[in-house]
Amino acid sequence: MKRFAPFADNVLPWLTLTTMIAALAMVFLYVPNERVQGLVQRIFYFHLPSAWNTFLGFFIVAGAGASYLWQGNRFFDLLAQAAAEIGMVFCTIVLITGSIWARPIWGVWWTWDPRLTMVVVLWTIYAAYLLLRHLGGDTEQIARYAAVLGIIGVLDIPLLHIAVRLWRGIHPKVDKMAPEMLWTLLMCTVAFLCLFTWMLWLRLRSLSLREEITTLRRQAVATA
């Protein structure tokens, strides 16, 4: 964590800012309108990277959880918690942007398409994870339980994917994209990845500071 700190504190915010401005510029100025859907389609450039971040969050939660169970290193527990919180934010963004897009294109705010269903179920798993942490308190036991939930959650994803796909399907498949669109999507993905990493870093640092304060306070009480 210490080795990453100079980069995260000095470079990452600027990197996020630059790429985000570039991404915005490309979304609004550079990329052409989609032929059928028109202007609304541009929300897709924020929608898809957010969805990727949602999944990324899930894998970090599970991976960090597994590492925590294995090694008992507190850092991994904090990482899992931070990733769950940030993942939840992006998951919510996916649902909201998807809704805004679906209204003019599909004519409804919500429909039970497999991917929508999947994301809303993922949202509830994130919610369960955060509630377990919130209601359980900050103990070592809860940290282990949360890790178990994170791992089971990730194992559930492939099954969920198959189940909802067999269940029904109308989500647009992206077949061919104009090169401008592809570049814009790429830029947005990079920007969102930077944003994700930066947010994760900030949350991780605040969590470990909180931890440090708790330890110090405990020591102070012990000495007094």
Added chain:
Amino acid sequence: MLALLWKDLLLEFRTKERLSSLFVLALLIVLVFVFALSPEQIQGPEVEAALLWVTLVFAGMLSLQRSFLLEQERGCFSGLLLSPIDPGTLFLAKMLGNVMFLLLVEVIVAPLSLTFFGVPFSGSLVMLPIVVLLGTVGFSALGTLFAAIAVRTRAREVLLPIMLLPLLVPLLIAAVKVTSAVLSGEEWNGMWFRVLLAFDIIFVVTGWLIFSQVVQE
């Protein structure tokens, strides 16, 4: 493992608390559906399959709540952990206990609710017990794991369904689909069957492996 399973079953048969309360609860859920929807609306295999599974899931949730409560309250669980039993074995015993309780209830509730819904009993129903069994195993695998977690937290009544229900979505979809195919006597999609089976295998094995992390004191 058999001894552990026997202990749970024996405890239950001495009191019959859990079975009787479960049975009445499941019956009440069925009645609530009938009153809320009116009997005419509960028609077609899809609705009937859905109601059957919702009933089983909610009754099952109550059964899971109880499965660790007795031991937690009287401190017996620490005793179990101190004994030289592998936590994985403990998990399997607990899970099998839950499966058996649920099956005992289902044996009565499933035919009863199908009768209430007016489903004709025909030859295609012979597959129903297999489907119910597969669904119950998957449900109990995840259920036992998360019941063990929930019982050691505050707010255990809320936390169990909150953790369990989202994870059960694939199982629930698959179980309802297969059940509705069985009820309508149609040829079913083998894919659903495989989803059920995969769910069972994945989570029984994961539960068995990871349970030691849950029960560590």
